[in-house]
Amino acid sequence: MAQIIRISESGKYENQEVTIQGWLYNKRSSGKIRFLLVRDGSAIIQCVVVKNEVSEDVFERTELLTQETSLRVTGKLVADKRAPIGYELHVSDIEIIQIAQDYPITPKEHGVDFLMDHRHLWIRSKRQHAILRIRHEIIKAAQDFFNNRDFIKVDSPIFTPNAAEGTTTLFKTDYFGSPAYLTQSGQLYAEAACMAFGRVYCFGPTFRAEKSKTRRHLTEFWMIEPEVAFFDLQDDMQLAEEFVSYIVQTVLKNRKQELETLERDTTKLEKVSPPFPKIHYNEAVEILKKNGVEFTYGDDFGGADETVLSDQFEKPVIVHHYPAEVKAFYMKRDPEEPQFALAMDMLAPEGYGEIIGGSQREDDYDTLLQRIREHNLSEEAFKWYLDLRKYGSVPHSGFGLGIERTVAWITGVKHVRETIPFPRLMQRIYP
């Protein structure tokens, strides 16, 4: 056996004898010449088997190869302009590891339900492969961004003891005889960590038991949430636009091939750089009215409203100063116009919806206590959270970025179910 290589590093081994370990993606035959498309997770390469260049035994073995059969292929790597990756393998030997019988996902169109039932196999397909590689790049870029700015990653717990804002959207579990809930956000714990380290972020799964059946909703999704001490809303919005720009530009730079596979039009993504348009809630309402949208002043925006707003701009748009009543208890109100919260949402272009929600947090003990009471929340449960306002409280702000919606936007995928390896939806918890 020759040196084992990854297909993606073929360029380094031109005209050398190498071995590739992988799976058969597809096969074509023309009598005495056969073409094997082999994937190894890094890329796909066409392997050419010519009858009178290999032993009879090896040539006959190609007959046994079915889709997704695992194998080792040895041969000479040669440059070929006809090949998508620029190289082909001229086969000298084939070792079959396991023959796959009746692989369900054939090279043709399939329906959503069938593919979702076979998600564990679907992720081997080209398109899913490209999406998940971009997801990886987005997560890496997001963490790099904060790591390069001296943030400390402090993860929040998944189990939480209390229902922060009503139990309807929380998943309840049994925790040694007491109720516990799966977290909806790491934010409150990130605030505690923020008072310890100054700049922190957490990254993990969050859970919402909402019966939402739309292309933007999962019951389990991943969020990355920075929290910064001595930051006001303006600082927060600036951090958010720099953050999102960095992610988009990094993906454009490092995942060009995957974006091509997905046939993503990148011209709009290329324009994503600071500053982003920032509009007050009142301006947003004006825009909706100008576009003939029926909207009750004081409400939060629905999915259709968000699309109208984001369609006005080429870049993501930040809407700030939402009516305090539709926002969470912990958001600080603007002292100059107290009916508004110092909150902001970032809406992705092209109808992908809200990708960031953030705010400056209430940092005054008495005010926060009052809000907790107004919302009928348990003072006892939030004792530790109130402590943060008791022992050296400072102005601080943060936001959360939903990974799946960000992946959907950047890849141009229509539904978030394709942006996470194993999606959890209202109607699906298999595989």
Add this chain to the structure above:
RNA sequence: UCCGGCGUAGCUCAAUUGGCAGAGCGGGUGGCUGUUAACCACUAGGUUGUAGGUUCGAGUCCUACCGCCGGAGCCA
């Protein structure tokens, strides 16, 4: 939870007015020395989601249920 749509071969779909259940892909067999979801020929493959009803006759019409899809509501 509400509105709309769909359910036929392993998969994607077709089947005229209610009148013989069919094609492509995948599988099998054979052919082809440059194929790109290769192609060509042959071949196997069906409780038409489930239960009931109307009818001489139901994939098709009616009722209920199940499942899925899209949307709304909901959604720091």
